[in-house]
Amino acid sequence: MKVRVLRQWPPGHVRTPGYLRGKVGTIERSVGTFNNPEQNAYRLTPTKNRLLRVRFQMSEVWGIKAENPDDVVEAEIYEHWLEPFNAS
Amino acid sequence: MGGDPAGKIDHEQHDFALWEKRVDALLVLSSSAGLMNTDSLRRVLEDMGEEAYEKMSYYERWISSICQNMIEVGAFSTEELATKMEIIKSRGATYGDAS
């Protein structure tokens, strides 16, 4: 399933790396639910959010500057940072 | 910092000093005591900004963050901290003497 990472730059603590925001990847696996770090960081009672491993092609992340377009980078992204992506 | 320009990788390794191991242990134990968590550690580290990253060592940043977390959660007051730090400094000039 293809997903796009939200292209948002909120202040405060988040665990979504800047270099992946706005990028499209494929869900590699779901790893379960974890305390939302955005609440946990401030010692608020955290909700349990789904965490997904997403695989991105280097060409998607770095464009023509990619060292090798077919290599990939995988990262754990919380579901609330992802939106479905349908190429049209 | 993924993707930021950076230089060659330095393979130099230092052995962890006793005070560094104690900082590491303080994080583990204050977390299991429910006083902080990995995200609150990271949040303060991030708020310290770029300059701290350049000027402070890894465990210097950690103890600074742990200390901030302990004040936030009310484990001790800033006044108690200040008094304690003065007492420690008066014990001697080296880590061995003061700890």
Next chain:
Amino acid sequence: MPHDHHEPLSPSGHPYRADDDKDLSYWQVMEIAVRELLIEKGHISATQIQDQINTMDARSPANGARLVAKAWTDPAFKYALIEDAGQASRNMGFDIGPMHLIALENTEKVHNVIVCTLCSCYPRNLLGLPPDWYKSRAYRSRAVVEPRKVLSEFGLEFNQKIQIRVHDSTADMRYIVIPYQPAESEGLSEAELAKWITRDSMIGVGLPRAPA
């Protein structure tokens, strides 16, 4: 200045930094203060601190090497390790605490590398504390954008047919690489094989090699 306490040698055989005899730094004062206040207030104990340091000192890449060696010799275990690395580690008797571990298998076609671009996440409950370079700005910045160049600085070259997979430990999972078993090591016992498996090979910046 004489001291009546002596630090043991590190696992690498070097003495610890003689920080005890250096001028007391502001941050060291803070460490002592935080520690003593937490003890005085009853949040933690001095014994817990020492026990935690001992636990940390006892963890080393040898733990991971035992897992990998078993995976190389026991297909059922390798399957279990890839399915649920945390449970497989616990079943082998390793106390990895609440750590969520994923094992990534290198093959003829895929080479996995681990990094944490946001901080310094590392499977410390299994392998011990991360090396300094792993926490460095250079490694954390570059591993996701030019992994091949980074790997070449560690002495590894891969042709374009091998896919490099960089794993950024962004949240709650920790990773260990199951390196590709060198043909020369086929047929060796699990204990012999464990000696081939280096720390760096389990991070993905090294390859297994015959023990010196």
